[in-house]
Amino acid sequence: MHVELPSHREWMLLALAEAEQAPATRDVPVGAVVVNGDGVVIASRRNERELLGDPTAHAELLALRTAAESIGDWRLTDCTLVVTLEPCVMCAGAILAARVPTVVFGAWDEKAGAAGSLYDVLRDRRLNHRVEVFPGVEAEASARLLLEFFEDPLRRP
Numbered sequence: 001m002h003v004e005l006p007s008h009r010e011w012m013l014l015a016l017a018e019a020e021q022a023p024a025t026r027d028v029p030v031g032a033v034v035v036n037g038d039g040v041v042i043a044s045r046r047n048e049r050e051l052l053g054d055p056t057a058h059a060e061l062l063a064l065r066t067a068a069e070s071i072g073d074w075r076l077t078d079c080t081l082v083v084t085l086e087p088c089v090m091c092a093g094a095i096l097a098a099r100v101p102t103v104v105f106g107a108w109d110e111k112a113g114a115a116g117s118l119y120d121v122l123r124d125r126r127l128n129h130r131v132e133v134f135p136g137v138e139a140e141a142s143a144r145l146l147l148e149f150f151e152d153p154l155r156r157p
Contacts, residue, residue: 085106095122
């Protein structure tokens with residue numbers, strides 16, 4: 001386990017602000033930001049599966065796409081992905097494919113997480129790329145957003 005940096009919390013607050021907007025489109029409140037090596041946010045997205053009717057429109061994938069467009073390269077080798085919920089297997093695969101070296105996440109996802117809970121795809125030594133993972137940053141705030149969303153039947157799809 002690595003020591004959380006003060007910037008991780010600052011970036012997570014941005015991801016949380018993004019996640020808070022998702023229920024307006026009946027999307028699960030997950031937000032993600034991508035930060036470049038200079039500490040500049042180059043992408044900020046939220047879940048848009050309901051909005052777009054796209055099963056792959058997770059916050060992480062959308063943020064990675066936006067970041068790649070922003071820098072003009074699919075290789076995000078000096079970037080940090082910050083997301084409010086532990087990435088799933090699909091998102092973990094995209095993180096590896098984009099060569100993201102660092103992931104910071106909020107709440108654990110015991111049902112679908114692929115960064116240490118159910119699976120640990122991001123740090124699997126059998127793969128050609130491994131990610132440094134900082135879990136549990138603003139975990140309570142991240143989990144609270146999800147709990148409130150799923151407790152309110154008017155917000156759910």
